[in-house]
Amino acid sequence: QKEVEQNSGPLSVPEGAIASLNCTYSDRGSQSFFWYRQYSGKSPELIMFIYSNGDKEDGRFTAQLNKASQYVSLLIRDSQPSDSATYLCAGGVNKFYFGSGTKLNVKP
Amino acid sequence: NAGVTQTPKFQVLKTGQSMTLQCAQDMNHNSMYWYRQDPGMGLRLIYYSASEGTTDKGEVPNGYNVSRLNKREFSLRLESAAPSQTSVYFCASSPQGGTQYFGPGTRLTVL
Numbered sequence A: 001q002k003e004v005e006q007n008s009g010p011l012s013v014p015e016g017a018i019a020s021l022n023c024t025y026s027d028r029g030s031q032s033f034f035w036y037r038q039y040s041g042k043s044p045e046l047i048m049f050i051y052s053n054g055d056k057e058d059g060r061f062t063a064q065l066n067k068a069s070q071y072v073s074l075l076i077r078d079s080q081p082s083d084s085a086t087y088l089c090a091g092g093v094n095k096f097y098f099g100s101g102t103k104l105n106v107k108p
Numbered sequence B: 001n002a003g004v005t006q007t008p009k010f011q012v013l014k015t016g017q018s019m020t021l022q023c024a025q026d027m028n029h030n031s032m033y034w035y036r037q038d039p040g041m042g043l044r045l046i047y048y049s050a051s052e053g054t055t056d057k058g059e060v061p062n063g064y065n066v067s068r069l070n071k072r073e074f075s076l077r078l079e080s081a082a083p084s085q086t087s088v089y090f091c092a093s094s095p096q097g098g099t100q101y102f103g104p105g106t107r108l109t110v111l
Helices: none
Strands: A004-006 A011-014 A019-025 A032-038 A045-050 A054-058 A061-066 A071-076 A085-092 A096-098 A102-107 B004-007 B010-013 B019-025 B031-037 B043-049 B064-068 B074-078 B087-094 B106-110
Touching (some): A004 A085, A019 A085, A019 A102, A032 A071, A032 A096, A045 A071, A071 A085, B019 B031, B019 B087, B031 B064, B031 B074, B043 B064, B043 B074, B074 B087
Parallel strands (some): A011 A102
Antiparallel strands (some): B031 B043, B064 B074
């Protein structure tokens, strides 16, 4: 079992809709969680990080963490075609495990 | 402020050849990481260095060695390349336990 699991997708949503990306992790000792976006052929770039249970909002993005359920999610509101990318979830303490990524397609 | 730089950008090796991938960061970060990314596999940690002078194995360390030369530089060495090491290699740095900043990647092909 991988330390961090994601549905590989692709997840297709129409422009303007909410995209919901999910991630589960197996190590209860993990303290920090990150969402990265990766465009094809490019390196990952940070979208959001979350350390505490609950929701964290930043513009169109909301990260949610539930440590009891070992679950992390990312909501993207008002999805745009430019949001089409692979989204990577990562968790850990000093070293971090990445999920295999969820490919998001936002259709105009 | 260049962030994280990696050299080379592309490399083709023959089976059994050796090479070193270079990584440097100018953000004064303590921690540095080497990942490989294969299609559909996400990022897998090869080695990491929590601070200058320390290195630790990640998920897939076999066939690789690393050197944390100083706070800025963290190199990855393939002593005897194998086709299974064909991948895209990313270096990253972070403040201790914090957000990782990635380099542009090295695309390595082993024939």
